Amino acid sequence: NAGVMQNPRHLVRRxxxxxxxxCSPMKGHSHVYWYRQLPEEGLKFMVYLQKENIIDxxxxxxxxxxxxxxxxxxxxLRIQQVVxxxxxxxxxxxxxxxxxxxxxxxxxxxxxxxxxxxx
Amino acid sequence: xxTVTQSQPEMSVQEAETxxxxxxxxxxxSDYYLFWYKQPPSRQMILVIRQEAYKQQNAxxxxxxxxxxxxxxxxxxxxxxxxxxxxxxxxxxxxxxxGAQKLVFGQGTRLTINP
Numbered sequence: 074n075a076g077v078m079q080n081p082r083h084l085v086r087r088x089x090x091x092x093x094x095x096c097s098p099m100k101g102h103s104h105v106y107w108y109r110q111l112p113e114e115g116l117k118f119m120v121y122l123q124k125e126n127i128i129d130x131x132x133x134x135x136x137x138x139x140x141x142x143x144x145x146x147x148x149x150l151r152i153q154q155v156v157x158x159x160x161x162x163x164x165x166x167x168x169x170x171x172x173x174x175x176x177x178x179x180x181x182x183x184x185x186x187x188x189x190x191x192x
Numbered sequence: 193x194x195t196v197t198q199s200q201p202e203m204s205v206q207e208a209e210t211x212x213x214x215x216x217x218x219x220x221x222s223d224y225y226l227f228w229y230k231q232p233p234s235r236q237m238i239l240v241i242r243q244e245a246y247k248q249q250n251a252x253x254x255x256x257x258x259x260x261x262x263x264x265x266x267x268x269x270x271x272x273x274x275x276x277x278x279x280x281x282x283x284x285x286x287x288x289x290x291g292a293q294k295l296v297f298g299q300g301t302r303l304t305i306n307p
Contacts, residue, residue: 106294115196115283115297116237129294162235166295180225180287181295183237 075100077167077184078147085190086155094150094187098167105148106181107140110162122148155191162186194219196286198298205274206306212259213269213301215284223289226260226267231281231300240282243267271303279305 078097086092098105104123108116109132121129122142133140137155142148152159166181196217205211217226228240243251243260251258255275259268271278284298 108295108297113300115198115299116295118294118296121294132294164237168293180293186235188235 077102077165077182079163079165079184079187081187082185083188083190085192087192088156089154092152092155092159092189094152094163094165094189095147096150096165096167096184097147098165099169099182102167102169102182104168105142106166106168107148107150108164108166110164110186112161116164119150152189155189157191160189160191162188194221194286194288194296196284196296196298198282198284198301200301201299202302202304204304204306205271207274207276209274210270210272211274211303213271213282213284213303215267215269215298217265217267217284217286217296217298219265219286219288221288221290225287225289226258227285227287227295228256228258228267228269229283229285229297230278231283232279237283241269274305276305276307279303 080095106121107119109119110116118132120133120140125144137153139151164186165184168181198215224245226243230238230240241251241253241256243258250260255272257270281300281302283300285295287295
């Protein structure tokens with residue numbers, strides 16, 4: 074059973090270009106979360122999505138950032154007109170239900186992240 | 193808003209010794225979980241241990257245990273018999289059951305194991 078798949082693993086963009094980060098949740102998971110980790114910092118929540126719905130985007134920058142989780146296909150985090158400050162690791166996590174984690178489970182299963190570097 | 197604070201940016205310990213990593217949190221919610229995650233250089237987020245807020249008994253997982261002080265909102269991680277493979281960044285996190293159900297992370301503690 075594959076875990077959360079993120080691609081690409083590394084992404085290099087020049088200032089002003091667009092970056093698209095993809096996340097395929099674990100099989101059976103319908104909830105996706107995106108987090109950003111700046112160098113030497115902890116993960117910061119960006120957005121929480123269910124299929125075709127944005128549930129909470131309180132952590133998303135107001136401009137240039139958008140996210141979607143279509144009915145078919147992976148979730149996409151899109152950053153337009155990237156700037157140097159967007160350089161970070163972006164993590165996706167998924168969960169089966171937006172409720173109490175059962176047993177010894179963790180609430181969200183993490184992918185290995187995409188490291189975005191802006192030249 | 194929930195906050196999680198790790199006051200130790202770096203810690204080091206001799207191999208086979210015991211080390212304790214500190215974490216405090218702040219939330220007005222009563223139903224929540226607390227976690228410690230390990231992040232090695234590979235950047236994977238690896239769950240180390242979890243604690244349900246409604247449980248008084250401290251969680252243990254092999255060499256890892258927590259000291260959960262609910263009234264003080266403190267959640268420290270103790271690593272016994274430290275091994276070289278324990279070297280990593282360690283993040284404390286709080287998960288609120290109601291609402292957005294996002295994980296709120298601390299700033300992290302970099303743990304070095306000295307052979």
